Amino acid sequence: xxxxxxxxxxxxxxxxxxxxxxxxxxxxxxxxxxxxxxxxxxxxxxxxxxxxxxxxxxxxxxxxxxxxxxxxxxxxxxxxxxxxxxxxxxxxxxxxxxxxxxxxxxxxxxxxxx
Amino acid sequence: xxxxxxxxxxxxxxxxxxxxxxxxxxxxxxxxxxxxxxxxxxxxxxxxxxxxxxxxxxxxxxxxxxxxxxxxxxxxxxxxxxxxxxxxxxxxxxxxxxxxxxxxxxxxxxxx
Numbered sequence: 046x047x048x049x050x051x052x053x054x055x056x057x058x059x060x061x062x063x064x065x066x067x068x069x070x071x072x073x074x075x076x077x078x079x080x081x082x083x084x085x086x087x088x089x090x091x092x093x094x095x096x097x098x099x100x101x102x103x104x105x106x107x108x109x110x111x112x113x114x115x116x117x118x119x120x121x122x123x124x125x126x127x128x129x130x131x132x133x134x135x136x137x138x139x140x141x142x143x144x145x146x147x148x149x150x151x152x153x154x155x156x157x158x159x
Numbered sequence: 160x161x162x163x164x165x166x167x168x169x170x171x172x173x174x175x176x177x178x179x180x181x182x183x184x185x186x187x188x189x190x191x192x193x194x195x196x197x198x199x200x201x202x203x204x205x206x207x208x209x210x211x212x213x214x215x216x217x218x219x220x221x222x223x224x225x226x227x228x229x230x231x232x233x234x235x236x237x238x239x240x241x242x243x244x245x246x247x248x249x250x251x252x253x254x255x256x257x258x259x260x261x262x263x264x265x266x267x268x269x270x271x
Contacts, residue, residue: 054199081262088163088249088262089202135201145257146192146215149201 047072047138049150057156064108064123066153068136071117078119079137079147080110089135095119096141106130131157161186163252163263171269172240180235180266184252191233192260193225194249202249208233209256237268245270 052067070076077096081089093104100112110121119136133154137147164183172178184191190209194202204217208227222238231252237244247267251260 049201086264088264089251090262091259094259137201145253145260146204146207148204151199151201 051150066121070138081135083133165263182250188252192251196247
């Protein structure tokens with residue numbers, strides 16, 4: 046079974062500051078890892094994913110995440126926050142060889158101050 | 160190209176009633192998954208349909224059932240509604256069962 050822990054239900058940053066959203070996973074097999082974003086009253090949009098290969102993954106809107114096996118982490122970062130980044134962010138894990146059905150964390154709300 | 164579309168967008172039902180939610184997958188997709196997202200929580204997997212059959216199921220009671228039609232669209236049915244069924248219900252579609260899924264905007268169900 047897989048699980049995800051997102052540290053911090055709310056993260057507040059100033060516009061232009063570094064964004065860091067934390068995610069730790071638990072998996073009995075090498076995982077597939079995902080970050081999704083959800084804007085108010087919207088569905089989920091995939092930001093980026095790690096399956097195999099390069100551990101630093103670049104996604105849309107300037108976001109990136111690094112898979113660190115030794116730390117069982119997959120933290121999401123963006124060098125400079127924009128007001129439009131304010132949203133709910135979900136980390137998710139799935140098992141390779143399965144049906145890509147992710148197990149989601151509880152989410153982190155990113156608040157961006159002007 | 161229309162993405163995943165869900166209907167209705169909002170719904171209010173009374174305890175004990177039954178509800179049907181609908182999903183049309185993204186063009187070219189043949190697999191549909193349903194998720195329940197309670198307020199302040201991440202989405203929870205309900206079940207997945209492929210080739211008109213339920214292929215995988217999450218930890219949800221039998222009150223939750225579904226169907227997939229030959230055109231790949233899908234329905235989620237919930238019987239004997241409880242207050243705790245109030246949530247955003249998300250549909251996701253993919254091509255095959257091992258590819259990235261695209262999500263619809265969801266149906267907000269309120270049970271009173």
